[in-house]
Amino acid sequence: MSPIREYRWTLRRDTNVTPEITQTAQSLSQELSVSPILTEILVSRGIDTFEKARTFFRPSMEDLHDPFLMNHMDAAVKRISQAILNNEHIVVYGDYDVDGTDSTAMLWKFLKDGGANVSYFIPDRIKDGYGISTAGIDHVHDAGATLLIAVDCGITAVQQVEYAHSLGIEVVICDHHEAGE
Numbered sequence: 468m469s470p471i472r473e474y475r476w477t478l479r480r481d482t483n484v485t486p487e488i489t490q491t492a493q494s495l496s497q498e499l500s501v502s503p504i505l506t507e508i509l510v511s512r513g514i515d516t517f518e519k520a521r522t523f524f525r526p527s528m529e530d531l532h533d534p535f536l537m538n539h540m541d542a543a544v545k546r547i548s549q550a551i552l553n554n555e556h557i558v559v560y561g562d563y564d565v566d567g568t569d570s571t572a573m574l575w576k577f578l579k580d581g582g583a584n585v586s587y588f589i590p591d592r593i594k595d596g597y598g599i600s601t602a603g604i605d606h607v608h609d610a611g612a613t614l615l616i617a618v619d620c621g622i623t624a625v626q627q628v629e630y631a632h633s634l635g636i637e638v639v640i641c642d643h644h645e646a647g648e
Contacts, residue, residue, distance in 0.1 A: 491515050543639045550614045551583045558612040559587040560599060560620070567619035570641070574618055586610060599624040599631075608634045616641065623647045 492507040498517050499506065509515070514523050522530050534540055550557050557578060561571030571587050578585040588610075590596065590603045598620040604627060607615050615631055615638045617624070622642040631638050 495520065537641075543641075546614065546637060546639060547578075547616070551578070551581060554584050555614055556610065556612040557583055557585045557614045557616060558607045558610060559585060560603060560607065560615050560617045561587065561589050562598065562619040563589050563592050564619070566643075570618040574616065574641075586612075599627040601627060601630055604631045604634065604636065607631070607636060612636060614639070619643070 488510050489507070492510045493503055495510065495515065495517070496503040496506040499520055509520060509523070514520050537543075547557070549555075559571050559575045559578070561567040568589060571589060575585055575587045588603060588606055590598075590600060595602050599617055604615070608631075613636060615636050617638060617640045620642055621628070621638070621640040622644045623646065624640075625647075628638045628640075
C-alpha cells in the first residue's frame, strides 16, 4: 500500500456564494476561456475582473511585493552576494513537494544564470524525512558547500541550523510556513 493518501477535492459551497458572485464567475469564465469552477474560486478571493485576473496570472515586476519586506532580507542578499563573488559553493535545499521543487528550480536557475557556483538538494521523503535533516546537511557538507539556502522548509529547523553552523555552513531560510518559538 502506498504511503501517499488519495484525496478527493471538493469545492466549498458556503452561504457567501451569492447569485452575484455566481454571475460574475460565469462572465469571467467566458472572458478568460477557463473553467467556471476556477473563476468561482478567483471571484471568491476578490479577483473579479479580467484585469485583476491578468495581474494575478501574469504579474509584471511592478505588481510584485517588495522582497525587502521579508525579515532580514538585506542580510540574506549580502551573504548570497558575498558567496557568489567569492565563488563559494551554494546549495539550494528544497522540499520535495510542489512548491518546494518549483522554488528550488527557480532559485537554482536564477543563481546559476547570475554566475553562482550552485547546486541543489531535494531530500528523499522516505530516507531523509521532511524538511532540513542532519542527513541532508551532511550531504551539503560533503558537497563542499559553505552556504545553504533553504526554500519551502527550515523555519523550525533550529537544531539542524545549529548543526550546519558547527560544520561551517551558513544558512539562509526562505520559508512561507509559520515560525515556532
